[in-house]
Amino acid sequence: MPFVTLRSTRPGNTLTRHTVLTITLAAVMALWLLAFAGFAEAKPKGHVVRPGQSIQKAIKAADPGDTIVVRGGIHRQSVKGNKDGISLRGVDAVLKPPAKPTSSPSCGVSGFCVEADDVSISGFTVRNFPDFGIVAFGARNARFVHNRAFNNGEYGITAFSSTGTKIIANRTSGSDEAGIYVGDSPHADATVAANETYGNFLGILVRNARHGKVAANRVHNNCLGMLFLADEPGPLLVCLTYVVTR
Secondary structure, eight states: OOOOBOOSTTTTBOHHHHHHHHHHHHHHHHHHHHHHHHHHHHHHEEEEEESSSOHHHHHHHHHHTOOEEESSSEOOOOOEEEEOOEEEEEEEEEEEEOOSSSOOOBBSEEEEEEEEOEEEEEEEEEEEOOOEEEEEEBBBEEEEEEEEEESSSEEEEEEEEEEEEEESEEEEEEOEEEEEEEEETTOOOOEEEEEEEEESSEEEEEEEEOEEESSOOOOSSSSSEEEEEOOOOOEEEEEEEEOOOO
16 A cells, blocks of 8 residues: 655645554554455354254354364254255264154154255264164265264165265264165265275165265175165176275
């Protein structure tokens, strides 16, 4: 900003150099504060949920780009990720079914049901849900990373009718159907990588899902290791018992 010499209307009365500098610095500071206020307003917010508080209420209050941190302890809730662009991060947080669970048409009784785009879920242990531990339904670019899904009824971590799903570095066990499942997604473009899945009927199941990558998973001690299945008439690929995909 250029310096401007200020003069009064009276002849011979020129403002001092110190006064000019003070006014200039004040103007610069005012502009900086306005810019900072605008940046702070646009910056993503953080939300913290502790045991006994509602994760769903935090999602309702969040804006796209916000992160919701769920603190350690047991949270007896079913959670709908129904807002685009939010991140849910668990810190030693365990999700279990509520005392009186309600079933949704798309996700049944599940821990996390994601029905929005660009939702990230990480760091949670999700256990004992009758249907799914973590599920994406009709979602784009869901990211499920570093979670543990144990003893959920059908699938531990799954995606239906979704695209761009990333299931990475999770651990799943005790599912009656599959620990990890990607299905009914003709344009899946999914990534299933660096997971460990064991003690399920199927370790990894991929059905009617095109494109994507399944790599570097540790799949062991399941009835079937991996099953890739298309709609009729096939093809079919079965890998049995202990499988490490690379």
